[in-house]
Amino acid sequence: MNSWLSFVNGSFAGPVCLVITIVGLVLSVIVWRKKGARSGIRGVAWSLLPFAVWLTHALGLVGRIVSAVVQFGTSFVFSPKAWLGVILLLVAALLFMVSGGIPLVRWRRKHDRKRNGRSGRGGDGGQQVAVQQPKRSQPAVAPADDDLSDVRDILKRHGIS
Numbered sequence: 001m002n003s004w005l006s007f008v009n010g011s012f013a014g015p016v017c018l019v020i021t022i023v024g025l026v027l028s029v030i031v032w033r034k035k036g037a038r039s040g041i042r043g044v045a046w047s048l049l050p051f052a053v054w055l056t057h058a059l060g061l062v063g064r065i066v067s068a069v070v071q072f073g074t075s076f077v078f079s080p081k082a083w084l085g086v087i088l089l090l091v092a093a094l095l096f097m098v099s100g101g102i103p104l105v106r107w108r109r110k111h112d113r114k115r116n117g118r119s120g121r122g123g124d125g126g127q128q129v130a131v132q133q134p135k136r137s138q139p140a141v142a143p144a145d146d147d148l149s150d151v152r153d154i155l156k157r158h159g160i161s
Contacts, residue, residue, distance in 0.1 A: 017054035021047055 024047025032040025053059050076082045155161070 013059060014054050017050040017059070021049075021051040024048075024050070 025044060028040050028043030028047050031043045053062055
């Protein structure tokens with residue numbers, strides 16, 4: 001970690017990030033010609049990141065994050081205790097799925113059924129099938145002068161007479 005901090009705080013971090021960006025941009029142009037604009041633009045975006053990170057003084061932060069992820073990964077891979085935790089997480093997820101899922105999800109489904117006018121109780125188990133009636137062509141009606149004509153039009157569009 002000490003060598004990383006000396007790199008970040010040293011005077012050569014900026015030029016190294018600039019060189020990485022330039023090399024990435026050159027490779028992006030090559031990719032652009034071979035694979036098209038979409039891949040080339042994506043390459044340009046990735047290429048600009050190192051220099052942008054250095055300019056925003058976030059290089060130390062990125063280094064600490066990468067170091068923490070690598071440290072977590074190496075301690076995780078070689079730790080039987082961590083693997084036991086993964087197994088327990090999988091067992092818990094399996095038990096949730098077998099038991100009908102998370103209660104909040106079931107509550108939402110029940111709430112949605114009630115809002116839609118269907119109940120989860122009864123002989124059909126809440127599995128009502130909506131039958132859509134064919135739309136009838138309606139003759140053109142001259143617009144009425146009263147204020148309720150808009151309401152009537154909306155009701156007619158929804159099949160309510």
